[in-house]
Amino acid sequence: MGHSHIVSIINHKGGVGKTSTVVNLAAGLARFDKRVLVVDLDTQMNLTHSLIGDLPEEALCIAEVMIKNPISISEIIKSTPVANVDIAPSGESMVNLELELHSAIDRERRLMRAFATPEVQKYDFIIIDNAPHIGLATINSLMASQFYMVPVSAEYLPLVGLKHLIRTIDHIKPYHPALQNLGYLLTMVDRREGISTVVEKILRETFQQEVFETIVRINTKIKSCPQRKQTIFDVESSRGKGQEDYLNVAKEFLQRVEKGRGH
Numbered sequence: 001m002g003h004s005h006i007v008s009i010i011n012h013k014g015g016v017g018k019t020s021t022v023v024n025l026a027a028g029l030a031r032f033d034k035r036v037l038v039v040d041l042d043t044q045m046n047l048t049h050s051l052i053g054d055l056p057e058e059a060l061c062i063a064e065v066m067i068k069n070p071i072s073i074s075e076i077i078k079s080t081p082v083a084n085v086d087i088a089p090s091g092e093s094m095v096n097l098e099l100e101l102h103s104a105i106d107r108e109r110r111l112m113r114a115f116a117t118p119e120v121q122k123y124d125f126i127i128i129d130n131a132p133h134i135g136l137a138t139i140n141s142l143m144a145s146q147f148y149m150v151p152v153s154a155e156y157l158p159l160v161g162l163k164h165l166i167r168t169i170d171h172i173k174p175y176h177p178a179l180q181n182l183g184y185l186l187t188m189v190d191r192r193e194g195i196s197t198v199v200e201k202i203l204r205e206t207f208q209q210e211v212f213e214t215i216v217r218i219n220t221k222i223k224s225c226p227q228r229k230q231t232i233f234d235v236e237s238s239r240g241k242g243q244e245d246y247l248n249v250a251k252e253f254l255q256r257v258e259k260g261r262g263h
Contacts, residue, residue: 061092
């Protein structure tokens with residue numbers, strides 16, 4: 001594959017399973033022999049904590065790559081405990097990123113420029129975890145991506161937040177017409193709770209084919225992964241529902257990317 005496929009994982013709302021989706025989708029793709037770079041663009045650093053723990057204070061992170069031109073992304077990429085998955089981590093300096101970008105030239109395309117190196121092109125996929133609000137970092141993420149994907153938890157009525165998100169995408173589209181929606185992924189689905197069924201019904205009626213057929217069921221094991229620096233494939237037996245769900249997510253993700261490329 002000559003070029004990496006770059007995918008932004010976004011949602012305005014926190015707590016919908018964005019980071020879990022990035023970690024376990026990346027691990028699922030690795031099981032299909034894909035090389036994956038995950039990028040932590042969130043000041044909360046959850047993705048970094050989940051895979052490699054805290055960075056030393058003086059360590060460089062993705063913020064320096066976007067702010068200070070001389071630093072190449074290859075200088076900050078670290079391997080993770082997951083075979084075939086590397087990370088461009090977030091660190092303390094992420095807190096100042098929005099401010100620094102504000103006055104930067106070409107501020108919406110800093111990440112796109114960072115990805116334009118041979119070291120990055122060796123990955124099949126680059127998956128970006130974004131903060132639960134739209135700032136310049138998220139706009140950089142979307143401008144650098146061919147696709148975006150939206151995890152939606154089946155615990156509340158999500159459509160209000162999604163309207164804001166769709167409005168943001170509509171603003172970006174004129175500057176990046178090739179950006180495609182890979183789909184909405186339902187997470188934390190509990191079939192015993194009425195709200196899960198209601199949310200799923202509304203989403204499927206509203207967005208139809210744009211909703212992933214695969215759902216991610218609620219699973220306490222997924223919640224325990226970050227503190228162990230593990231993925232669902234490490235903490236559950238191969239017959240577990242979490243493994244089944246995320247392998248199916250990875251499979252459908254690959255199909256949707258393939259379809260998107262045919263556009």
